[in-house]
Amino acid sequence: MRVLFVLSQRPELTGSGITLDALVRLAAAAGHEPWVLCGVPAGEPVPAVGGIPADRVLTVTFGEGGDLPFAVPGMSDVMPYRSTVWSRMTGPQLSAYRDTWRTHLQSAVDHARPDVVHCNHLWLVSAIAPSVLGGVPSIAHCHATGLRQMELCPGLRDEVVAGLRGHRAFAVLHADHARVVAATLDVAPERIHMVGAGYRDDLFHADGAATDRDRRGNLLYVGKYAAAKGLPWLLDACERRWTAGDRFTLHVAGDGSGDQAEALRTRMHALAPRVVLHGRLGQAPLADLMRRCSTLVLPSFYEGLPLVLAEARACGCRLISTRVGGVAQELAPAFGDRLRLVDLPRLDGPDRPDPRDLPRFTDALAAAISGTMAAPSTAAAPTAEELAPLTWSAVFARVEAVWRSV
Numbered sequence: 001m002r003v004l005f006v007l008s009q010r011p012e013l014t015g016s017g018i019t020l021d022a023l024v025r026l027a028a029a030a031g032h033e034p035w036v037l038c039g040v041p042a043g044e045p046v047p048a049v050g051g052i053p054a055d056r057v058l059t060v061t062f063g064e065g066g067d068l069p070f071a072v073p074g075m076s077d078v079m080p081y082r083s084t085v086w087s088r089m090t091g092p093q094l095s096a097y098r099d100t101w102r103t104h105l106q107s108a109v110d111h112a113r114p115d116v117v118h119c120n121h122l123w124l125v126s127a128i129a130p131s132v133l134g135g136v137p138s139i140a141h142c143h144a145t146g147l148r149q150m151e152l153c154p155g156l157r158d159e160v161v162a163g164l165r166g167h168r169a170f171a172v173l174h175a176d177h178a179r180v181v182a183a184t185l186d187v188a189p190e191r192i193h194m195v196g197a198g199y200r201d202d203l204f205h206a207d208g209a210a211t212d213r214d215r216r217g218n219l220l221y222v223g224k225y226a227a228a229k230g231l232p233w234l235l236d237a238c239e240r241r242w243t244a245g246d247r248f249t250l251h252v253a254g255d256g257s258g259d260q261a262e263a264l265r266t267r268m269h270a271l272a273p274r275v276v277l278h279g280r281l282g283q284a285p286l287a288d289l290m291r292r293c294s295t296l297v298l299p300s301f302y303e304g305l306p307l308v309l310a311e312a313r314a315c316g317c318r319l320i321s322t323r324v325g326g327v328a329q330e331l332a333p334a335f336g337d338r339l340r341l342v343d344l345p346r347l348d349g350p351d352r353p354d355p356r357d358l359p360r361f362t363d364a365l366a367a368a369i370s371g372t373m374a375a376p377s378t379a380a381a382p383t384a385e386e387l388a389p390l391t392w393s394a395v396f397a398r399v400e401a402v403w404r405s406v
Contacts, residue, residue: 001403003027004114006105007038008060008125009072011049013080013280015197015307016120016143022198023118024050026396035112037104039073041082042066058111060104067100068093075121075145077152078226080255080280087153094156101125105132116403122146122164122181124156130166137406140164141171141195142181144304144326148350150184161185168406171195171399173305176325193402196330197305198392199314203283206316206382209291217248219373220293220317222286222308223300225256225264228351230299230322230365233358235267235275237299237366242274248373251293253278253286290315295373298322299365301344302351305330310390313338313382318375320368334386340368 005024011017020036027034028050035056036049042061046054062072062084070093074083089097105128109117117138119126123146129138150157164170164185170192172178178192209215219238223229238250252268252275255261268275278289290296296312297320305326309319319339321327332339342364345357353361388394 001115002033002035002112003403004035004037004108004112004117005120006108006117006125006129007036007120008101008123009039009074009079009083009121010041010081011036011038011047014075015304016075016141016145018283018307019141019143019197020120021050022200022392023396023399024052026392027400028052030396030400035108035114037108041072056112058104058108060100067104068096073097075123075143075149076224076226076228078224078228078256078258078260080224080257082257086149086156098124098128101128102132105129109133109136116406118399118403119167122160122170122185123149124160124163126167127160127163130163137168138166139169139171139402139406140167142173142177142304144173144177144302147177147180147184148302151350169193169402171402173197174326174330176329177304193398193405195398195402196389196395197307197310198390198395199307199310199387200283201314201387201391201393203287204290204311204314205287206291206314209316212294215292215294215316216373218251218293218295219248219369220251220253220290220296220312221299222253222296222312223298224254225261227260228301230301231264233353233362233365234297234299235264235271236362237369238274239271240362240366241370244370246370246373248369249273250275251278251289252276253281253289255280287311287315290317293317295320295369297365297369298327299342300324301347301353303327309335309339310387314387316382318372320365320372334389336386340372342368 007020011020024034037058040059042063042065046057049057061067071082071084077085119129119140122142126140182189290312296317303324322344323341345361346354
């Protein structure tokens with residue numbers, strides 16, 4: 001099949017971008033012809049996606065000299081690169097955004113002549129697409145952030161919901177998403193397919209991992225510098241344990257932009273050498289770092305099915321995560337006592353914690369860190385059984401079945 005993938009933001013640096021890269025790579029390996037349409041900053045080289053030729057990666061450019069004069073809107077309000085926040089976009093910006101994407105979608109369909117279109121995120125571009133595709137069957141892939149933007153931007157919700165109903169099928173990460181998507185879009189459950197999320201087992205594995213003695217004392221956070229990811233309270237919890245006499249180093253892999261990210265960056269620099277900032281890492285160096293750490297912590301208030309937990313498990317890490325839906329439902333049963341869950345604080349909206357609950361949340365996070373890091377890493381060796389459904393090959397097989405069904 002000729003498959004056109006559509007991603008309205010940059011195709012690297014985020015979970016949906018990693019998903020795109022993996023599906024494109026595996027589609028090509030399976031004999032399909034993948035094409036990509038994505039959003040990128042003006043003036044940058046055409047991004048490499050899944051190893052396909054550059055002339056099959058089509059772009060909508062953003063910023064000075066681009067198709068649109070503002071930064072790429074990110075599906076999260078804090079992105080690891082300069083971005084436009086959806087809830088702050090003006091009416092003229094939104095109109096220009098719709099018109100530009102319609103034009104580029106039509107051009108992409110003319111160039112690629114796809115048999116199926118695979119749109120990422122349940123948001124505005126995916127809502128526009130069915131009206132432009134001229135009857136080409138399409139699916140929309142939910143990564144959770146579109147559902148969150150419907151809460152953050154209620155003025156766009158009705159438009160997005162109406163447009164999304166034009167897709168033949170929907171791919172979701174887990175059962176809770178399936179229920180929410182069915183209720184939100186008022187579509188039949190049989191149009192919704194659980195495909196999960198995956199990790200690259202050729203990169204993320206425990207071969208060559210550091211010894212337990214060397215790994216112990218190294219805690220890892222991977223993600224954006226953002227309050228919604230729980231990073232401020234992770235730092236609070238670490239400072240509490242350091243004051244109590246615990247000896248460990250927090251490694252931080254990630255980045256962020258904007259005032260919030262800058263404040264967190266300044267705070268972490270002040271905590272050196274107990275906090276080590278690694279910046280944004282590619283997947284291979286991230287896997288190397290995971291093999292040197294005993295525990296990965298994900299203190300986020302909102303997630304779909306975070307790939308980083310599967311990646312860290314494959315590298316032999318123990319895991320700490322907040323009790324977000326996809327983690328509790330899909331990963332906890334497989335990972336058992338190698339994953340320790342921390343109850344979320346009450347939330348005001350999709351990802352803003354109630355300040356009254358933050359002391360309790362910080363206490364629980366600190367206790368989880370202390371207890372988990374005391375356990376030997378060697379007791380957490382990953383098994384093929386727990387990780388088999390999470391390989392990209394398994395995810396691709398489920399996605400490919402959805403393509404064939406439409």
